[in-house]
Every structure is written in C-alpha cells, then in structure tokens.
Amino acid sequence: MPDKINVAVVGYGGMGAHHVRELLKMPDYNVKGIYDIKEERQEYARQNGIHSYDSLDELLADGVELITIATYNEFHKPIAIRAMEAGVNVISEKPVTLSLADLEEMIEASERTGKLFTVHQNRRWDDDFLTAKKILEDNTLGKVFRIESRVQGSRGIPGDWRAEKVHGGGMVLDWGVHLLDQILMLNENNPVVSVHANLTYVTNDEVDDGCYITLTFANGLVCYVEVATNNFYSLPRWYILGENGTAVIKDWDLNGKIVMVHDWDKIDAVPIKAGAGLTKTMAPRTNETIKDVPLPQVRANWSDYYINIHDVLRNGAKQIVTHDQLRRSMKVIEAVFESAEKNTVVECNI
Numbered sequence: 001m002p003d004k005i006n007v008a009v010v011g012y013g014g015m016g017a018h019h020v021r022e023l024l025k026m027p028d029y030n031v032k033g034i035y036d037i038k039e040e041r042q043e044y045a046r047q048n049g050i051h052s053y054d055s056l057d058e059l060l061a062d063g064v065e066l067i068t069i070a071t072y073n074e075f076h077k078p079i080a081i082r083a084m085e086a087g088v089n090v091i092s093e094k095p096v097t098l099s100l101a102d103l104e105e106m107i108e109a110s111e112r113t114g115k116l117f118t119v120h121q122n123r124r125w126d127d128d129f130l131t132a133k134k135i136l137e138d139n140t141l142g143k144v145f146r147i148e149s150r151v152q153g154s155r156g157i158p159g160d161w162r163a164e165k166v167h168g169g170g171m172v173l174d175w176g177v178h179l180l181d182q183i184l185m186l187n188e189n190n191p192v193v194s195v196h197a198n199l200t201y202v203t204n205d206e207v208d209d210g211c212y213i214t215l216t217f218a219n220g221l222v223c224y225v226e227v228a229t230n231n232f233y234s235l236p237r238w239y240i241l242g243e244n245g246t247a248v249i250k251d252w253d254l255n256g257k258i259v260m261v262h263d264w265d266k267i268d269a270v271p272i273k274a275g276a277g278l279t280k281t282m283a284p285r286t287n288e289t290i291k292d293v294p295l296p297q298v299r300a301n302w303s304d305y306y307i308n309i310h311d312v313l314r315n316g317a318k319q320i321v322t323h324d325q326l327r328r329s330m331k332v333i334e335a336v337f338e339s340a341e342k343n344t345v346v347e348c349n350i
C-alpha cells in the first residue's frame with residue numbers, strides 16, 4: 001500500500017477549498033480532485049489547478065481512498081454512506097448530520113463496510129480551548145464550578161444556506177456543535193444530567209441565529225455555552241470560575257489572565273458605596289489578597305487532525321474523533337432543541 005493517501009473533497013465552497021489548500025501542503029496526502037454540484041465552483045477548482053470530477057460516482061471510482069465532505073449539512077449523510085459503500089473512507093464536516101437517527105445510519109454503514117468514518121471537529125485544536133483544558137487539568141483554580149464558553153458576532157447568520165432549515169442551517173448546528181464538542185471533551189467521564197436552552201431569532205425566523213445553553217454535569221459543574229450573532233460588544237471567549245481563582249481567555253489569540261486569591265485570611269473588605277447603597281460583599285479586592293497569573297498559552301497544530309487520519313489508515317491508530325463522542329454530542333444537541341422548543345429543563349444522562 002502506498003504511504004500517501006489519495007484524497008478528494010466533495011463540496012468545494014469556503015471550507016472545501018480550505019481543506020484542499022491544507023491537504024496540498026501535507027506530504028502524506030495526494031489530492032486527486034474535487035466534486036461540487038455547482039459548475040462555477042468546478043470551474044474555480046480548475047482555475048486553481050485542481051482536478052474537478054463531473055460526478056460523485058466518477059470521483060469515488062477513481063482510486064480515491066478518502067473523501068472529506070464539505071457540502072451543505074443535509075448532504076453529509078447520503079454522501080458519506082454512498083462513499084463507504086463504494087469502499088471509500090470518510091471525513092465529514094461538522095455537524096456530522098441533523099439527527100441521532102441519521103448518525104446511527106452513518107455509523108452502521110461504517111461498521112458494515114469496515115470503512116473509516118469520522119468528523120472534522122477541528123476546534124479541538126484551537127489554542128483557546130487547549131489553554132482552557134490545561135487550566136482545568138493543572139487544577140490551577142481549585143474546584144471549578146462554572147465554565148462559560150462564548151462566541152459572539154454582530155452580522156446575523158450569513159445570507160446563505162445557513163439561514164435555511166432544509167440545509168441544516170442555524171447556529172446550534174453551526175458554531176454550537178463546536179462549542180458543545182469542546183465542553184464535552186472537557187468532561188469526558190462526567191455525564192450531562194440536564195440541559196436548558198434558549199434559541200434566538202433576532203435576524204431571521206426559519207432557523208436559530210443564536211443559542212444560550214446551560215449544561216449541568218453529574219459532578220455539579222455547570223457549563224454555559226453561547227453562540228450569538230447580534231452582539232455589538234463581545235464578552236470574553238472563556239470565563240472559568242474556580243474556588244481559588246477566575247480565568248479569562250478573551251479571544252482566539254489568548255489575550256487574558258488568571259486572577260488568583262493568594263491570601264484568604266486577610267480581611268480586606270471595606271464597605272464601598274455602590275449605586276444607591278453600600279456593599280462589602282461586592283467590594284473589589286485589594287492587591288494584597290489577589291495576584292494576576294499569566295495564561296498558560298497552549299499552542300496547537302491543526303494538521304495533527306489529518307496526521308491522525310493517516311495514522312489510522314496506515315498504522316491502525318485510533319481515530320481521535322470517535323463514534324461514541326459523536327453520539328454523545330448529537331444527544332446533547334437533540335436535548336438542546338427539545339429544551340428550547342418546550343422551554344423546559346431536559347433531564348438526561350448523556
């Protein structure tokens with residue numbers, strides 16, 4: 001078996017073109033070409049020197065060992081199953097698909113055909129996420145009782161397929177999928193016991209343009225996930241609260257800091273005037289009892305994702321994004337939609 005993997009990309013839009021660009025840089029991959037339903041995107045590929053197949057079947061029959069699917073979301077499932085049945089391994093873009101039932105069909109196809117099936121959860125390699133993970137792993141803050149993870153934009157949903165239900169649009173299935181996956185990865189052995197979600201429809205009616213999700217875990221940890229598209233002033237990307245300190249990761253570039261209590265015994269609370277009253281509880285601490293600590297700054301390499309896939313296909317390594325993780329994530333997403341629709345807390349054990 002040649003060491004290089006013959007790979008092709010289905011759906012040559014923004015993300016498909018990104019995959020092609022990155023795969024062209026990787027020595028372990030040979031990019032065979034792309035297929036897109038739009039003639040203009042096929043033409044664009046040719047202009048970029050990328051071979052464009054006339055049909056999916058032609059692509060699947062041309063010695064392609066692996067495809068990455070970067071189409072609209074509702075096509076991930078049929079294309080993935082068709083590819084695996086044709087003997088081709090599959091990476092699907094997120095969201096893997098639109099329901100748990102669909103996901104089970106995809107997993108069944110993978111088990112039946114023996115083909116790799118996994119999902120591009122690339123935000124597991126985000127520096128900000130890995131920095132948050134390190135703060136938790138190092139127990140820097142003592143017992144953590146709340147994690148808030150937010151992304152906030154101000155442009156609504158892009159005016160493309162993401163605004164249409166038939167294509168699996170909406171922000172829960174877009175950014176929500178990433179943020180929930182990250183939170184679940186921070187809590188691998190800690191089941192979600194309840195989900196509460198509100199969805200927003202500020203800029204359009206058909207699909208949600210934002211979500212506010214609270215997950216409670218078996219150990220009492222509460223995680224709050226927010227995706228918003230109508231915010232003209234943004235809150236920090238991460239806000240992590242522990243018994244001995246607070247970590248703020250402001251953005252993807254790792255601006256932020258950790259504020260730690262270093263002297264619990266010193267009583268420095270002097271009542272202050274606050275608004276129309278006095279408060280000691282909310283009085284700011286003096287520098288005698290707290291100290292600023294820099295963020296650990298973890299840097300990652302996204303190409304590790306494709307390096308792992310190569311390792312899976314050539315050396316039998318374990319795939320990083322597993323079927324069980326995808327199932328867990330999809331169950332949480334279904335609980336999010338149920339909670340928002342009924343405006344209730346969904347109790348679960350996920």
Ligand SMILES: NC(=O)c1ccc[n+]([C@@H]2O[C@H](COP(=O)([O-])OP(=O)(O)OC[C@H]3O[C@@H](n4cnc5c(N)ncnc54)[C@H](O)[C@@H]3O)[C@@H](O)[C@H]2O)c1
Pocket residue numbers: 010011012013014015016035036037038041069070071072073075093094095120122160161174
């Ligand atoms: N992991 C990430 O960070 C990330 C970022 C952006 C998008 N995505 C995902 O990538 C996918 C594509 O998003 P995008 O932003 O590139 O959208 P896009 O609209 O830019 O591109 C989608 C492309 O797929 C093509 N297409 C649609 N149906 C097809 C089919 N049945 N067969 C072949 N081609 C088809 C369209 O013609 C279009 O060119 C989505 O699933 C999205 O969620 C992931």
